[in-house]
Amino acid sequence: MRFRIFVVSSVILFISALLAVWVDFDREWKHYQRDFKKLEIAKTLSEIEELKKSFDNDPEYKNLEEELRKEEEKINSKETLEKQKNLEEKIKKTQFELYVAEREAKFTKSKIDALDYQIAKQTNIGKDVSSIEAKKLELVNKWEEQKKYVQEVKQKYDNLVNEKNNIFKKYKEIKSKYEDKIAKLDMLNKKLDSIHKRPIKVEQILIPQLNNTIDRCITCHQAINKDGFESKEYPKVFQTHPNKELYLVKHKVEEFGCVVCHQGQGIATKTNEAHGYVPFWDKPMFEGKQAEASCVKCHKTTDNIGADFFEKGRELVNTSNCFACHKIDGMPSPMKNGPPLLQASSKLNPGWLIKWVENPRHYLPKSKMPTFPLSNEDARAISTYILSSSDPNYGEKKNVVPKPELASEGEKVYQAKGCASCHAIKGVGANVGPDLGRIASKTNPTWLFNWIKNPRTYHPTTVMPNLGLTDQETLAVVSYLQKFKWDNPELNQTLNLNDTKSIEKGKELIKAYGCASCHNIVGVEGAQNCPNLTNEMEKDIHKFDFGYSHLDPERGVYHIRESYVFNKIKNPWIYNDFVKGKMPNFWFTDEQANAVYTYIVGMTTNNENIPSRYIYKEKNVEESNEEVRK
Amino acid sequence: MFRWEFFLEIIKKPDNIPIILLIIALIVYTWIALYKAFDNDKRLAEGRPVWEAEPHNQEKVHTWPHLLNIEFIAAIILMAGLTLWSVFLNAPLEEPANPGVTPNPSKAPWYFLGLQEMLVYFDPWIAGVLMPTIIIIGLMAIPYIDTNPKGNGYYCWKDRKFAISVFMFGWFLWMILIVQGTILRGPGWNFFWPGEYWDVHKVVPLVNVNLYELLNIDPKTFWLIREMPALILLGLYFLLIPYIVSKIYRKFYEDLGFARYTVTMILLLLLMSLPIKMILRWTLNLKYILVTPWFNI
Known part of the structure; x- marks a missing residue:
């Protein structure tokens, strides 16, 4: 019994050990490395094949090969070999002769030196040195002769060596030419050899000076810094980095690594851990062009650095006027880009205003004004406040009555004065000003007349020019525009402008939703109640209002700042299940939302942890001036 | 409402596996x-003689091979278990x-x-x-307060009903x-039933009261007077x-004697105080019985 247990448990231990080995062998990154090895070997082999084929069709290569063969034959012929052997023997002999001659000469010189010493010593103590000097003279003569002899032997030796080299001279020449010709092939073969020998191992980039970065991305992305894998035919993981010259050569890989731009978990060696959502991993990977958010970590300005997606985001943020509500410390607050509502009651039809406040897109699908999460009741209250507080007496001319008979003339004026170059009608035309396809239901002829006569009297900063129309022309245009009505029964809603409760509520709502950030509104000053976005990406995760949706991959909700910010841009009401958020929906497309996200993330990431040597400095101005003067 | 996915989520956490094994x-x-005790x-x-006194259990054998090969097998099983555990469960990132x-x-x-x-x-x-110290001292005191000579060298229930x-x-x-x-305490150390979602937003009413509040005594009364009912x-x-128990x-x-009896009863009553306090908390929302300026019970 005990023996059986022993056998069974030993087998289990053996199997579990094998399993451990298999699990290690089966690791994802090892598969990638083996696959890439195969891919690279196949690629190199095909290159070798191609090169060999090109040699087959190359007459120069064939000539060289032929000559080389002939020379080799010559060298290996019996005659040459014998000659070579003879010469080598002679050289050996002469070498020994030379050795003896040089030795004798050296010995003589040595004796002379010893005599010199004797002479100096005897002279010093005042003795006669003539006998020694005679002896020295004799030796010097002998030395001269010996030196001459050494020269002779050396000459003889050199001649012999030259003679021997001459036999191989031509062979060597051709051989080196041939080797030059096949150098590339040789290199490819060596490369193939090194690929075969390359071990499967975790590869990483270590950058101690950049916050101790350890990036193991290259463990799988083996070709990211290799030329020749640019083609989209290769699997994405094995492609060369797009625009490598800019991203990996100007920003040396060894100095920057990967995650400083792309974020993600650089030390992970599993795809979903490195790329995807990992609980508590603070910096998830940017997808694609979102990585441009990292440019501003080191570049103070993004002019001409190729961060086009980031710039697109900046443009969208400016047109959407995000910073009217959300401040970033150090950035100037933008202008109010909505029309002033100080005289709104002279302009707007109450039914239309309610519909507009509820959702501007119902009237104008391309409206710049975002949609706020307001109920019909809220919209009525806001409309009541705006209409009751604003000045109804706008314009010099009162009580304009449109004349239907002028409509056709009006259309001509409309075309001739270029109204259509800014305003579309029912979706047809330019999109600078609002679409006028439903204008008659929005406003009244009196306001329209005064507006066309001189827009700046109503909206001092409007882009609409004063076209200098006569009263007659203006009236004609107004009459023409009367036929563009919005056929919507809800426009018949009426408001009681004396309902103080409603007015009060409307004012509170206007304050709460920050309407005055974009519009001039009577009695409400620049509401600022939105989160300040400075260092938003460094804010404590617990301070974000996720509502009940902390983790819901189906809706793209993850418990990280990046996910929160993106969702707030794309679909601000996603977290409204707990506390009703006030942020309006700008109806961004996925790409627009991504661009805005890239810009916001870039602008609100704290880059204090980037070492100063990484901060990009414009080329020293004085220095470049110096160069120009030269 | 019991939901398997929430239950399994807690059970499957690498941290909680040892607790499951512990159960x-x-x-x-x-x-x-207990089986062996009842058998005896x-x-x-x-x-009949007790199990420990059976002839084959009285026989003496050599450590090698009789003990060592059992230990060897145990070592093998443990190694296999640890290997499989480390292969299939990773340490979580927090x-x-x-x-x-x-x-x-x-x-x-x-x-x-x-x-x-x-x-x-x-x-x-x-x-x-206080409690951990008393637990340790109490465990150390067991040999001195339990002088029952029955059951030495064997294990049975009838002779040691109280101790067991x-x-x-x-x-x-x-x-x-x-x-x-491990399994029932979730975010905020709130109690969650098995299979309940561990909601960080869960709000539990905090309505615990002290004994004097239960008895409607003014908290501003001098504490010694206020705490009279608690002290009693x-x-x-x-x-x-x-x-009463001694009577x-x-x-x-009489078997224990006054000193041993007193120590035993104090330790026993302290042990019982935990479940009693728990039950009072669940039923009466009782926070503390005795509130003094220095400590609360």
């Missing part, structure tokens, strides 16, 4: 121990450490979860310092607190109960 081991070993009872009743934001729930290591659970019902000073039941009670109480702290209650608990179980008292 199984607890049941198995307790069963084995039966043997004694029938007049939040970056931040002294300003502690993780929620903040849980002690599993062996301290009983203490952490006690903190819910007692003053930190009592649950964290008290030990079993304390043992299960402690283990249940550990299991509860505690006095009755620690003095009257031992007295009812006269033999038990």
Whole structure:
């Protein structure tokens, strides 16, 4: 019994050990490395094949090969070999002769030196040195002769060596030419050899000076810094980095690594851990062009650095006027880009205003004004406040009555004065000003007349020019525009402008939703109640209002700042299940939302942890001036 | 409402697997121990020798090979188990450490979860310092207060009913607190039923009151007067109960003698105070019985 247990448990231990080995062998990154090895070997082999084929069709290569063969034959012929052997023997002999001659000469010189010493010593103590000097003279003569002899032997030796080299001279020449010709092939073969020998191992980039970065991305992305894998035919993981010259050569890989731009978990060696959502991993990977958010970590300005997606985001943020509500410390607050509502009651039809406040897109699908999460009741209250507080007496001319008979003339004026170059009608035309396809239901002829006569009297900063129309022309245009009505029964809603409760509520709502950030509104000053976005990406995760949706991959909700910010841009009401958020929906497309996200993330990431040597400095101005003067 | 996915999510956490194994081991070993105890009872009743006294259990054998090969097999099984465990379960990544934001729930290591659970019902000073000290001293005192000579060298239930039941009670109480702290205590150290979603937003009404509040005594009264009912209650608990017990179980008292009896009763009453306090909390929302300026009970 005990023996059986022993056998069974030993087998289990053996199997579990094998399993451990298999699990290690089966690791994802090892598969990638083996696959890439195969891919690279196949690629190199095909290159070798191609090169060999090109040699087959190359007459120069064939000539060289032929000559080389002939020379080799010559060298290996019996005659040459014998000659070579003879010469080598002679050289050996002469070498020994030379050795003896040089030795004798050296010995003589040595004796002379010893005599010199004797002479100096005897002279010093005042003795006669003539006998020694005679002896020295004799030796010097002998030395001269010996030196001459050494020269002779050396000459003889050199001649012999030259003679021997001459036999191989031509062979060597051709051989080196041939080797030059096949150098590339040789290199490819060596490369193939090194690929075969390359071990499967975790590869990483270590950058101690950049916050101790350890990036193991290259463990799988083996070709990211290799030329020749640019083609989209290769699997994405094995492609060369797009625009490598800019991203990996100007920003040396060894100095920057990967995650400083792309974020993600650089030390992970599993795809979903490195790329995807990992609980508590603070910096998830940017997808694609979102990585441009990292440019501003080191570049103070993004002019001409190729961060086009980031710039697109900046443009969208400016047109959407995000910073009217959300401040970033150090950035100037933008202008109010909505029309002033100080005289709104002279302009707007109450039914239309309610519909507009509820959702501007119902009237104008391309409206710049975002949609706020307001109920019909809220919209009525806001409309009541705006209409009751604003000045109804706008314009010099009162009580304009449109004349239907002028409509056709009006259309001509409309075309001739270029109204259509800014305003579309029912979706047809330019999109600078609002679409006028439903204008008659929005406003009244009196306001329209005064507006066309001189827009700046109503909206001092409007882009609409004063076209200098006569009263007659203006009236004609107004009459023409009367036929563009919005056929919507809800426009018949009426408001009681004396309902103080409603007015009060409307004012509170206007304050709460920050309407005055974009519009001039009577009695409400620049509401600022939105989160300040400075260092938003460094804010404590617990301070974000996720509502009940902390983790819901189906809706793209993850418990990280990046996910929160993106969702707030794309679909601000996603977290409204707990506390009703006030942020309006700008109806961004996925790409627009991504661009805005890239810009916001870039602008609100704290880059204090980037070492100063990484901060990009414009080329020293004085220095470049110096160069120009030269 | 029981939902399997939420239940499994908690059970499957790499941190919680050892606790699941602990539950199984607890049941198995307790069963084995009690089975053997009852088996010996039966043997004694029938007049047979106890299991430990059977001839084949009295026989002496060599350590090698008899013991060592069992140990060797145990080592093999343990190695295989640890290898498989490390292959299939990875250590989880948790939040970056931040002294300003502690993780929620903040849980002690599993062996301290009983203490952490006690903190819910007692003053930190009592649950964290006094009680652990008394537990250790009490365990050390067992050989001196339990002088029952029966059962030396063998194990049976009938001769040691009191000792075994008290030990079993304390043992299960402690283990249940550990299991509860692992599986049933979620964010905010709130109680969650098995299969309930661990919602960080869960709000539990905080309506605990002290004894004097239950008795409608003005909190601003001088504390000694305010706490009179509590002092009387505690006095009755620690003095009257031992007295009554000594009268009812006269033999038990006489066997132990006054000093041993007193120590035993104090330790027993302290042990019982935990479940009593727990029940009072669940039924009466009682926070503290005695509130003094220095400590609370």
